[in-house]
Amino acid sequence: MTKKTISALLFLSLSASASALSVKHELGVLDIKAPAKRVVALEYSFLDTLLALGVRPVGAALGNQGGDRGAPPYLAPKVAGIPATGSRAQPSFETVAASRPDLILADALVHKDLYPQLSKLAPTAVFQSRRGSLDDLNAQTLAIGQLVGREAAAKRLLAEQVSLMSKAKAFAKKGAPSFVAAVVTPKTFTVHTNESFAGSFLEDLGRKNQLKLRGNETQYEISLEGLVALNPQTLVLFTAPDETPITEQWKKNPLWQKLSAVQRGRVYQFNRDNWTRGRGPLALKLMVAEAIESRFLQDAAPAGKYNY
Structure with missing residues (x-):
């Protein structure tokens, strides 16, 4: 579509x-x-x-x-x-x-x-x-x-x-760097492009998604080396509270520390149960509130539980 x-x-x-x-x-x-x-x-x-x-x-x-x-x-x-x-x-x-x-x-x-x-x-x-x-x-x-x-x-x-969403968009900082968003499981790091649900939602709130559709893939897996090649200034991670994401291993690698997002202190985490699994009108209300509360839209240091 x-x-x-x-x-x-x-x-x-x-x-x-x-x-x-x-x-x-x-x-x-x-x-x-x-x-x-x-x-x-x-x-x-x-x-x-x-x-x-x-x-x-x-x-x-x-x-x-x-x-x-x-x-x-x-x-x-x-x-x-x-x-x-x-x-x-x-x-x-x-x-x-x-x-x-x-x-x-x-x-x-x-x-x-x-x-x-x-x-x-x-x-x-x-x-x-x-x-x-x-x-x-x-x-x-x-x-x-x-x-x-x-x-x-x-x-x-x-x-x-x-x-x-119009009210939430007013919080978005003009000229803020683009972001890379990904679902992170214990074994995989799957980026969400501007044609995915969460990736397009964050764009509609006023932040720019760094990744476009790849072929017909709205989402695809990358490695730590692939992430370093992208070197996002803002990183959004969708994780599960009962899982240990693969990024916990990556954090021990010097390559992780070289990421611009890490150096800027702009790595945000959100519960993927709310962000990438429901994908309906009820979930979206939670997402809007968390996008503001986390300070992602403002391009400010992540607040509280949203800081990874």
């Missing part, structure tokens, strides 16, 4: 009539007779969006099979009692079918090959969630709103988001 402004997305029109809906998605066009009432969400962004719209799914990817981590903790109070239909990586067709859905929301990266099987269980819409930009996710909010009969609510969510 090509990049659009949020204001343009507010006027996105999907074909609909009083008795039927026709919505484009990554693998075609989904036609349903009426707004869905029983929805299964196979990705956290869909779960976040449905809950933000006031829709409680009948099943969701809440499991930890395949090395998944379950739903982000910020959603925990809202998902109690929702049946788990496996994990994102390994959805259970049996439990999805048992939920008797009239709509399944699936991810283009993870579930593309499963689309034929999912479509036999219920009408299925496939969106670019894991590898989507902020604009992609906003477009999905509108599409999901229409599919569940909450289009007006979806437009209100996006209007509120425009207002919130």
Whole structure:
């Protein structure tokens, strides 16, 4: 999907009539007779969006099979009692079918090959969630709103988001150096370009992402040597509180100490449960608040827990 402004997305029109809906998605066009009432969400962004719209799914990817981590903790109070239909990586067709859905929301990266099987269980819409930009996710909010009969609510969510981000952007220091942002696990350092969700979000708040789309990759892994070659003046790390990121090893290497971001004292860390896993309207409110509180937007030394 090509990049659009949020204001343009507010006027996105999907074909609909009083008795039927026709919505484009990554693998075609989904036609349903009426707004869905029983929805299964196979990705956290869909779960976040449905809950933000006031829709409680009948099943969701809440499991930890395949090395998944379950739903982000910020959603925990809202998902109690929702049946788990496996994990994102390994959805259970049996439990999805048992939920008797009239709509399944699936991810283009993870579930593309499963689309034929999912479509036999219920009408299925496939969106670019894991590898989507902020604009992609906003477009999905509108599409999901229409599919569940909450289009007006979806437009209100996006209007509120425009207002919130506009206020936050006022904190961004003009002329601040560009940044490199990455998800850091115990084994990998995956950079997020200006076409990733978190990477495009930070750009929309007024800071410049140093990395552009590489081929069709919105995110890709690099080594410490690769990071040194980029030599960012600002570094943003998305880490998990219960993991030891690979950067803890890198900090012992003299190359790490040579990074401009390290020397400037501009290495920020954020909880990736909030920043790169939810990717919906509820998560975005947390992200806006933390972008300001951390002092990242101001290009000031990281505050408290955000200092790495």
